[in-house]
Amino acid sequence: MPRRLTTYIQLHRLPLVFxxxxxxxxxxxxxxxxxxxxxxxxxxxxxLFFFSWKLIQFExxxxxxxxxxxxxxxxxxxxxxxxxxQDFYRFIWDGELxxxxxxxxxxxxxxxxxxxxxPISNARELYQGMGSLSAKHYSSYPPxxxxxxxxxxxxxxxxxxxxxxxxxxxxxxxxxGIFYFGRKLLKKLNRSPHLICWYFLNxxxxxxxTGNLHFEGIMLFFLVWSLYLLSQNKxxxxxxxxxxxxxxxxxxxxxxxxxxxHLGLKKSLFFYGIIGATSILLFVPFYHPDFISNxxxxxxxxxxxxxxxxxxxxxxxxxxxxxDEKPWEFIKEYGKIVPYITLITAxxxxxxxxxxxxxxxxxxxxxxxxxxxMISTTVHPWYIISVLVLGVFNSxxxxxxxxxxxxxxxxxxxxxxxxxxxxxxxxxYTVVIGFIGYEVFAQLNKK
Numbered sequence: 001m002p003r004r005l006t007t008y009i010q011l012h013r014l015p016l017v018f019x020x021x022x023x024x025x026x027x028x029x030x031x032x033x034x035x036x037x038x039x040x041x042x043x044x045x046x047x048l049f050f051f052s053w054k055l056i057q058f059e060x061x062x063x064x065x066x067x068x069x070x071x072x073x074x075x076x077x078x079x080x081x082x083x084x085x086q087d088f089y090r091f092i093w094d095g096e097l098x099x100x101x102x103x104x105x106x107x108x109x110x111x112x113x114x115x116x117x118x119p120i121s122n123a124r125e126l127y128q129g130m131g132s133l134s135a136k137h138y139s140s141y142p143p144x145x146x147x148x149x150x151x152x153x154x155x156x157x158x159x160x161x162x163x164x165x166x167x168x169x170x171x172x173x174x175x176x177g178i179f180y181f182g183r184k185l186l187k188k189l190n191r192s193p194h195l196i197c198w199y200f201l202n203x204x205x206x207x208x209x210t211g212n213l214h215f216e217g218i219m220l221f222f223l224v225w226s227l228y229l230l231s232q233n234k235x236x237x238x239x240x241x242x243x244x245x246x247x248x249x250x251x252x253x254x255x256x257x258x259x260x261x262h263l264g265l266k267k268s269l270f271f272y273g274i275i276g277a278t279s280i281l282l283f284v285p286f287y288h289p290d291f292i293s294n295x296x297x298x299x300x301x302x303x304x305x306x307x308x309x310x311x312x313x314x315x316x317x318x319x320x321x322x323x324d325e326k327p328w329e330f331i332k333e334y335g336k337i338v339p340y341i342t343l344i345t346a347x348x349x350x351x352x353x354x355x356x357x358x359x360x361x362x363x364x365x366x367x368x369x370x371x372x373x374m375i376s377t378t379v380h381p382w383y384i385i386s387v388l389v390l391g392v393f394n395s396x397x398x399x400x401x402x403x404x405x406x407x408x409x410x411x412x413x414x415x416x417x418x419x420x421x422x423x424x425x426x427x428x429y430t431v432v433i434g435f436i437g438y439e440v441f442a443q444l445n446k447k
Contacts, residue, residue, distance in 0.1 A: 108135065204384070204385065
């Protein structure tokens with residue numbers, strides 16, 4: 001063995017052991033885990049969370065080591081068919097529709113599957129895999145999201161696994177982009193560049209984005225890139241890139257009011273115009289008189305029909321039920337209130353905080369998103385990754401803690417009817433809210 005290699009192994013012996021164990025554990029998560037085996041999932045996730053923390057602690061100035069480690073962890077999943085999420089079936093379905101010139105916003109799978117001449121590869125398998133809930137609704141994914149689906153279907157060679165691998169490559173490239181622009185932005189803000197590794201090595205990110213093929217990473221890539229462009233005063237290009245982020249996932253729309261204070265009235269109006277024009281251009285290929293109605297109807301379901309891993313909502317619902325409210329009626333009324341609370345909070349953060357400083361702007365984004373998820377009826381684990389990214393640039397660590405304890409919500413996956421354990425959810429939110437309180441109190445004492 002070359003002396004140089006021997007010396008390297010001796011110097012990095014313990015981190016290399018952590019990487020080796022992590023690879024084994026990620027492999028076990030990917031290929032040897034039954035969805036119903038929650039104890040195994042929890043144990044593996046907790047161990048991986050510990051290893052990622054120790055790797056950052058020991059190698060925080062060795063970016064090449066951490067970068068290669070993060071890539072290797074992701075490559076473990078490269079040929080995996082996700083088993084903790086069935087969303088990828090709908091992704092491929094929509095992609096197949098687009099490459100066959102069928103608008104995914106105009107017909108639901110339940111109707112299309114009745115067409116015996118439907119030109120979709122693996123149509124029956126995709127239809128059955130996406131589940132009855134997805135099959136009866138129009139597509140809810142914005143246009144740039146759809147472009148990635150179409151590319152996956154086109155490059156996947158009419159194979160479900162081929163399409164999965166293409167999408168997985170997209171998610172890995174997006175994470176590399178976040179690593180690249182995240183480091184550059186941290187340096188620009190005089191923050192330690194190693195902080196981006198709290199995202200890049202986070203097991204929730206690796207499991208949910210690379211493993212389960214959720215596209216938050218691609219949305220966050222455009223968001224971080226846009227914020228980096230803002231740090232360079234390239235706000236016009238930042239507007240175009242931010243529109244791309246919104247056209248992957250609608251989440252960044254929440255941040256729109258915050259830029260008013262950051263850019264000033266005149267610039268912000270042009271900024272909003274650029275975002276609006278770019279977004280319209282991306283939607284134009286899918287336009288149809290029924291598009292707006294169908295799309296808003298589907299998106300609206302997230303506020304009034306679905307519930308999972310909810311925090312504040314679960315507390316209020318229990319009180320409402322005790323007062324003889326009907327759950328299916330209460331969620332619809334509650335869902336109507338959430339957008340107004342979020343908008344009011346966004347306006348308060350816009351006019352009561354000095355968002356001219358980019359760090360403060362990003363902190364405002366983090367707090368707004370945190371509140372939104374705290375009061376939402378549906379908080380899938382991968383949603384919290386957006387809070388994590390924004391938290392990377394601030395001194396708050398609660399987003400990292402949240403990505404760790406959110407594994408408690410996975411208990412529902414082990415139940416045949418996806419029934420949640422409210423005690424576990426209460427523990428999750430108690431830990432997160434408690435840590436938020438601790439950090440806020442500590443910050444106030446510093447002033």
